[in-house]
Every structure is written in C-alpha cells, then in structure tokens.
Amino acid sequence: MLEVRDVTFAYGTRLALVGVSLAVASGEVVALIGPNGSGKTTLLRVLRGLLRPRSGEVLWEGKSLARFSPRELAQAFGVIVQDARIGFRMTVLEYVLQARFPYSQGFGFESEVDVRIALSALQLTRALEFKDRWMTELSGGERQRVLLARALAVEPRVLLLDEPTANLDLRFQVEMLALIRRLTRERALSSVFVAHELNLVAEFADRVLLLKDGRPLAFGSPPEVLTETMLQHAFGIRVCVDRNPLSGLPRITFSGREAEAFRPEQS
Amino acid sequence: MTHRRRVPALDQSEAHVRGVPTRVLMDSRRSWVHALFERGPATLGKVSLVCALLAALGLGVALLAVHLGSEPIPRTIVGRVLWAHLFGQTGEPTVADVIVWRIRGPRVLLGLAAGAALALAGTLLQALLRNPLAEPYVLGVSGGAAIGAILAILEWENVPMARPLLAFLGAALTMALVYVMSRGRMGMSTERLVLAGLITATLLWSAIALVLALVPNPRLRGLAFWMMGDLSGGGDGLLPFILGVVVGAFGVAYAHARQLNLLLVGEEEARMLGVEVERVKTLTYLLASLLAGAIVSVAGAIGFVGLVVPHLVRLLWGSDHRLVIPAAALSGAIVLTLADTLARTVLAPRELPVGAVTALLGVPLFLLLLRRA
Numbered sequence: 001m002l003e004v005r006d007v008t009f010a011y012g013t014r015l016a017l018v019g020v021s022l023a024v025a026s027g028e029v030v031a032l033i034g035p036n037g038s039g040k041t042t043l044l045r046v047l048r049g050l051l052r053p054r055s056g057e058v059l060w061e062g063k064s065l066a067r068f069s070p071r072e073l074a075q076a077f078g079v080i081v082q083d084a085r086i087g088f089r090m091t092v093l094e095y096v097l098q099a100r101f102p103y104s105q106g107f108g109f110e111s112e113v114d115v116r117i118a119l120s121a122l123q124l125t126r127a128l129e130f131k132d133r134w135m136t137e138l139s140g141g142e143r144q145r146v147l148l149a150r151a152l153a154v155e156p157r158v159l160l161l162d163e164p165t166a167n168l169d170l171r172f173q174v175e176m177l178a179l180i181r182r183l184t185r186e187r188a189l190s191s192v193f194v195a196h197e198l199n200l201v202a203e204f205a206d207r208v209l210l211l212k213d214g215r216p217l218a219f220g221s222p223p224e225v226l227t228e229t230m231l232q233h234a235f236g237i238r239v240c241v242d243r244n245p246l247s248g249l250p251r252i253t254f255s256g257r258e259a260e261a262f263r264p265e266q267s
Numbered sequence: 268m269t270h271r272r273r274v275p276a277l278d279q280s281e282a283h284v285r286g287v288p289t290r291v292l293m294d295s296r297r298s299w300v301h302a303l304f305e306r307g308p309a310t311l312g313k314v315s316l317v318c319a320l321l322a323a324l325g326l327g328v329a330l331l332a333v334h335l336g337s338e339p340i341p342r343t344i345v346g347r348v349l350w351a352h353l354f355g356q357t358g359e360p361t362v363a364d365v366i367v368w369r370i371r372g373p374r375v376l377l378g379l380a381a382g383a384a385l386a387l388a389g390t391l392l393q394a395l396l397r398n399p400l401a402e403p404y405v406l407g408v409s410g411g412a413a414i415g416a417i418l419a420i421l422e423w424e425n426v427p428m429a430r431p432l433l434a435f436l437g438a439a440l441t442m443a444l445v446y447v448m449s450r451g452r453m454g455m456s457t458e459r460l461v462l463a464g465l466i467t468a469t470l471l472w473s474a475i476a477l478v479l480a481l482v483p484n485p486r487l488r489g490l491a492f493w494m495m496g497d498l499s500g501g502g503d504g505l506l507p508f509i510l511g512v513v514v515g516a517f518g519v520a521y522a523h524a525r526q527l528n529l530l531l532v533g534e535e536e537a538r539m540l541g542v543e544v545e546r547v548k549t550l551t552y553l554l555a556s557l558l559a560g561a562i563v564s565v566a567g568a569i570g571f572v573g574l575v576v577p578h579l580v581r582l583l584w585g586s587d588h589r590l591v592i593p594a595a596a597l598s599g600a601i602v603l604t605l606a607d608t609l610a611r612t613v614l615a616p617r618e619l620p621v622g623a624v625t626a627l628l629g630v631p632l633f634l635l636l637l638r639r640a
Binding site: 048050070071073074075077079081085086087088089090091093094095097098099101102104106107108109110115132134154 | 306307308309310311397398399521522523524525526528529531532533535536538539540541542543581582585586587589
C-alpha cells in the first residue's frame with residue numbers, strides 16, 4: 001500500500017501540488033491525468049521521495065518514506081522517468097542490468113541470476129531482440145520498452161511510470177499497459193502511471209486521479225472521473241464520452257473541426 | 268547499411284555470403300578475438316583478458332622505450348641491467364647501467380604513471396560531468412595545477428611535497444570554478460562547459476606566461492619547456508609518491524566503477540537505484556584533481572591523452588567502468604610512453620616536449636573520431 005496524505009509541494013513560491021491525497025493498494029493500477037503542468041510528474045517524484053513535500057506525508061507499507069534506507073527504496077520502486085537520455089555507448093542489456101545495483105555489494109560483477117532477471121524483463125517488454133544494440137541507436141518506441149524492462153528488472157513492489165506509452169505505436173501502447181496491469185495483479189504491485197491518452201487510461205486504470213493546477217479535481221474509477229463535464233472543466237475542450245462498444249468502459253471522443261471554432265470560458 | 272539489417276532466421280551459409288556479422292556467426296566461431304570485442308556487460312573474464320593483453324603490450328612498450336634513445340642500448344644489456352638491479356646484484360656502474368637505471372628507467376616509469384593518471388582523470392571527469400569532452404587540459408584544470416606548482420617553486424622550493432600539494436589545490440579550485448561557471452539556469456550544457464574550460468585555461472596559461480616573463484627568478488628558467496609537458500625530470504625525486512598516488516587513486520576509482528556507470532546514465536536515476544550520488548561525485552572530483560595535480564607538478568601540462576584514450580577505449584569496449592577504468596589507465600600508459608619515446612628520438616639528440624607530441628598526434632585523431640561519432 002502506497003499512500004499520500006494531504007501533500008502540498010512548491011517549487012520556490014510556485015505551488016505545484018495542493019492538498020493531494022491518494023492511496024494505491026497492492027494489485028491496483030492508478031492513472032494520473034491532467035493538463036500539462038498540472039503536477040503529475042511532481043506527484044510521481046514526491047511518491048518516490050525525490051521531492052520532499054512542504055506538508056503532508058508519503059507512506060509505504062504504513063511507514064513514512066524517510067524511514068526507509070536508500071537501498072530499501074531502490075529495491076522497492078521501479079521507475080520510468082520522462083526523457084531519459086544516454087549519451088554514452090552502453091548496450092541495452094547493460095542498461096537494464098544496472099537495475100540490479102541495489103541488490104549488489106556496490107562493486108563486482110552481476111551474477112547469473114541478475115542476467116537472467118534482466119533478460120526475462122526484456123522478454124516481457126518485447127525488447128529482447130535488441131539486447132546487444134547501443135542505447136543510442138534505439139528508436140523512441142524501442143527505448144520506451146527498454147525503460148520499462150529496466151523498471152521491471154528491479155523486481156519492484158511499486159511501479160511509478162511517467163508516460164510509459166510515449167513514442168509507442170498503438171499496438172505497443174496497448175500491449176505495454178496490458179503487461180503493466182497483468183504484472184500488477186500477478187505480483188501484487190502498486191502501480192501508478194501518467195498518461196495523456198485518456199482512452200488508454202479508461203481501459204487500463206483501476207482508478208484515476210485528475211489533477212488541475214496541482215489540485216485534485218476527481219479521484220475514482222474511470223467511469224466516475226472520465227465524464228464530459230469533468231474533462232471539459234480540466235482540459236477546456238469539448239469532449240463526448242460514451243461507452244466503448246468493445247469493453248463497455250468510457251470512450252472519449254473529441255472533434256478537431258469543432259475545436260477550431262470552440263471557445264472555452266476565457267481563462 | 269547492410270550490416271545494420273537484422274535478418275531473423277538467417278542460416279550460416281547465407282550469412283557468410285552476405286558478410287553479415289550476425290550472432291549466428293558469432294556463436295559458431297566464438298574465439299578469444301570475438302570475446303575481446305563482443306558487446307555486452309563486462310564480465311571478470313573479459314576484463315582480465317583485455318587487461319592482460321594491454322599489460323603485456325605496456326611491458327613491451329616500456330622495454331622498447333628503455334632500449335631506444337639518442338644512445339640505443341642493446342636489448343640484452345637492458346635486460347641484464349634490469350635483472351641486476353631488481354635482484355640486487357649490482358656491481359660497478361657502467362654507462363649502460365646509468366642510462367637504463369638512472370635516466371631512462373625513471374623517465375619511462377613516470378611516463379607510464381602520467382599516462383595512466385591522465386587517462387584515468389579524463390575518464391573520471393567525463394563520468395562526473397557526463398560529457399565525453401571533459402579532460403583536465405581542456406577544462407583548464409592542468410593550468411590551475413601549473414599555477415599551484417609555480418607558486419610552490421617560487422615560495423617553498425625546499426619543501427618537496429609543496430609542489431604536488433599546491434598543484435592539487437590549484438586543480439581542485441579550477442575544477443570548482445569551471446563547474447560553477449558552466450552551470451546556467453538550465454543546468455549544465457556541453458557548450459557552456461567547454462567554453463568555461465577554454466576561457467579558464469586561456470586565462471591561467473596567460474597568467475603563467477606573464478609570471479615567467481616578469482619574475483626574474485633563475486629557478487623559473489626552463490619552466491617554459493615544462494609547461495608544454497615534459498617527462499625528462501623523471502619525477503624529480505617524487506616518483507615513488509606519484510606512483511603511490513596513481514595506484515591509490517586507481518584502486519579507489521575502480522571500487523566505485525558500478526556507481527560511475529549509474530552516474531553516466533543520470534544523477535536522478537543513480538540516486539533512485541541507491542547510489543550515494545553526492546559522495547561519489549565529490550570523491551570523483553577529488554580523485555581527478557589529485558591525479559591532475561600530481562602529474563602536472565612533475566611533468567607539466569600534457570594534453571589530449573585524457574581525451575583521446577578514454578574515447579578510444581569506449582569506442583572499442585563500451586562504457587562499463589569496470590572495463591574502461593583499467594583499460595584506459597593501461598592504454599594511457601602505453602600511449603604516453605610511446606609519445607615520449609617519439610619525443611626523445613625523432614630529432615635526437617634534441618628532445619621535444621612530450622605535450623607537443625601528444626597534441627600533434629591527438630588533435631587529428633580526435634577530429635577523426637568526432638567526424639565518425
């Protein structure tokens with residue numbers, strides 16, 4: 001159980017999160033949505049303990065994050081950050097193997113077990129075929145799958161994924177989120193992901209937190225949060241929400257033509 | 268671009284015809300040559316293999332360097348002199364004995380140590396700044412060390428340790444200055460870093476030139492040669508200290524090889540995987556300054572070894588510091604010893620400053636690498 005209690009955070013004087021609370025149970029996938037700059041990435045960083053909230057607290061298994069050692073947290077959290085960039089020659093397998101560092105003595109070489117875990121993580125994200133390529137040679141979508149493999153190779157209890165579907169084509173968007181959902185169930189993980197594609201959120205999230213200007217607008221199941229009024233209020237464009245004929249979950253549709261003429265309330 | 272194409276089910280004969288170096292071929296003809304250049308995570312076997320080969324090459328180069336010179340000493344005599352000294356059977360000192368043991372021996376040892384130290388300092392700075400262009404000379408760190416060394420010569424000539432100590436302080440202060448200068452509001456960019464280094468280096472070397480021109484101190488005569496990088500001093504009696512620093516710094520750096528690998532990917536990622544980022548960064552910074560200071564204080568400013576050698580090593584074997592640190596140190600030792608041998612022999616009996624030779628060889632090589640990258 002990962003829990004955020006009434007967290008407020010500010011960059012200098014600019015408030016980035018105000019009174020955010022959230023609980024992610026084991027086996028549950030929570031999506032963070034909201035306009036650009038609404039605090040989604042900041043909240044992920046607070047969840048990982050990279051940013052210390054001004055007030056409120058983050059609890060993992062009922063204990064404040066500050067009471068865990070860096071190594072314990074490194075073993076518990078698998079994280080994907082936005083635009084991870086590698087400027088040096090490093091193969092995909094080497095990059096994924098780095099995730100085994102928190103289990104090592106700090107020096108020496110990776111064990112056979114480490115290599116096997118890294119390879120099976122690469123297999124899960126369908127990245128095994130390019131394990132020997134340099135990280136610098138990968139396409140955006142290939143790199144994204146490698147990042148997920150690296151997060152999984154930690155063998156984490158919590159997954160924190162910042163736009164895990166960025167740069168992926170439709171098939172891989174669906175496959176990767178399905179994989180995240182399946183692993184979350186099978187391994188009883190607590191998973192939080194940030195996404196902009198609302199239809200993916202509707203299909204794959206158990207619960208959704210909608211943020212705007214750092215404040216929580218709504219928290220609940222996809223049908224509760226992904227409503228026409230809520231989305232129009234948050235994003236400022238008119239959308240139509242009906243039922244996805246294949247899954248029965250909310251389907252979000254917008255009209256590009258209409259958006260040209262549509263004027264939301266002047267902000 | 269045929270070599271990039273991945274063909275899934277390629278049978279071996281077909282692969283051979285097309286000349287595609289696929290894994291199919293790699294697996295069927297696995298040999299130590301393949302093992303040497305196979306991509307993938309560093310293993311103890313691979314590191315040992317690379318280091319053993321480089322160490323053997325380094326030993327050969329060192330013996331060659333003692334053998335060659337304005338007065339070539341036959342290899343058998345080189346062997347006999349070394350044998351006699353190492354196993355304590357010294358008799359009457361001969362001319363060959365003096366040349367091998369007193370003149371060329373220390374110089375070659377200093378060359379090996381300096382080459383290893385410079386390549387190691389370059390490797391560390393590149394990991395610390397996550398920038399393959401970082402290097403003591405380019406960043407002005409050598410210039411800072413040189414100022415410290417000159418100050419020590421002027422003020423504390425009778426304290427032998429003052430030179431490396433002040434050189435270390437000069438290097439560390441310069442490094443901090445360049446670091447602060449290169450950090451903008453948007454973080455550190457390659458351009459800012461290289462520019463800050465360049466400006467600092469220009470300023471420091473001009474200051475040194477001014478001091479050399481204006482201070483009428485006889486002790487500073489001959490320092491113009493030293494400024495350009497010169498191993499002829501053979502360590503000026505500090506050789507054991509220098510060797511100790513290099514070996515010690517190597518050991519500490521190697522113990523942190525995995526942390527440096529993580530740092531290469533990004534500070535935040537490293538922190539999330541449990542690396543004590545601030546401690547490792549401070550340590551790396553101190554080690555690089557210590558190495559630069561120690562070498563500059565006895566051998567002057569030798570450029571480009573720290574830039575080109577780690578670059579080549581990464582090109583051959585990737586960026587894993589468990590392999591890069593020892594391979595770069597050994598290769599740096601080899602390269603600088605060869606460069607110094609060239610500096611001694613090309614215009615013999617006249618000598619060139621080895622720094623000029625490394626720059627003359629290093630700059631075109633670096634431009635070539637830059638074009639290929």
